[in-house]
Amino acid sequence: MPLLIPSAVVAALRAAGCVFAEDEAELILATARTPDELTAMVERRTAGLPLEHVLGWARFHGLRIAVEPGVFVPRRRTEFLVDQALARLPGARVVVDLCCGSGAVGAALAAALGRVELHAADVDPAAVRCARRNLADHGGHAYAGDLFEPLPRTLLGRVDILAANVPYVPSDEVGLLPAEAREHEPLRALDGGADGLDVLRRVATAAPGWLAPGGCLLIETSEQQAQEAALIFTRAGLATSLAVSEELHAHVVIGARP
Structure with missing residues (x-):
């Protein structure tokens, strides 16, 4: 079932051990275009995929840098x-x-x-x-x-x-x-x-x-x-x-x- 409530997203991330669950939830919610996409993104993150690979981008020196799965994430x-x-x-x-x-x-x-x-x-x-x-x-x-x-x-x-x-x-x-x-x-x-x-x-x-x-x-x-x-x-x-x-x-x- 798609995740529609922000608190449910936070709870899922926190249960998976994400230290900054609230911040990550905010980014995922802002990026997902549909409820189904939101659910898929949360599932990938709780399975251990780096947040940047889930989002498809990383913030770096004020820029939004596209980051694909399998590519090194800029620190x-x-x-x-x-x-x-x-x-x-x-x-x-x-x-x-x-x-x-x-x-x-x-x-x-x-x-x-x-x-x-x-x-x-x-x-x-x-x-x-x-x-x-x-x-x-x-x-x-x-x-x-x-x-x-x-x-x-x-x-x-x-x-x-x-x-x-x-x-x-x-x-x-x-x-x-x-x-x-x-x-x-x-x-x-x-x-x-x-x-x-x-x-x-x-x-x-x-x-x-x-x-x-x-x-x-x-x-x-x-x-x-x-x-x-x-x-x-x-x-x-x-x-x-x-x-x-x-x-x-x-x-x-x-x-x-x-």
Whole structure:
């Protein structure tokens, strides 16, 4: 039977263990177009599907980002990476979003910067399809492939902001993640190898050839990995700094091409 009473939606979500049942119910009720759709959405959420996959979108840096099932959900802490990029390069004209997932970072940067040349890439075809939807209004391009491999060679030496939200969970810690992430997001968007820094190393090593003079590479990492990640940036020839947000529990390593 379709759920028609808001309190019934809240009760169903609370019974399933949703900590913010009232807030989630409000979003689901506002998104569902019919009683049957509402019931189906509540059933998917109570079965453990991430709220963003149930809604079909995630709020990120003031934007509504389309998120399809099986695609990595952008985290609020990653808004800090966007803010750091904007603070350092407010006049950026060429932006690349690597390991782009839904394209949330690239879309947020383009929305704040105005008209930019925007490119994004991800190894997951489902993520790329999603990113194309989110970047379309900004004139952005999304490519399927491994890191820099699918990007146009015309970008070499021209990128002002290179944002890379790489996977950084150590392989033996993936099993400790919340079930929503483990069961509904792609493993390759989470698993960063033995120490969580495998993909970061590859990006940092190649980044100087793609950055414009003064351009910056920005990568989110964990508190435990931040110092080693900064050393990797420095060894790659980048002028390195670390930005931290205690409020968001966010750590962003920043490397500028001299």
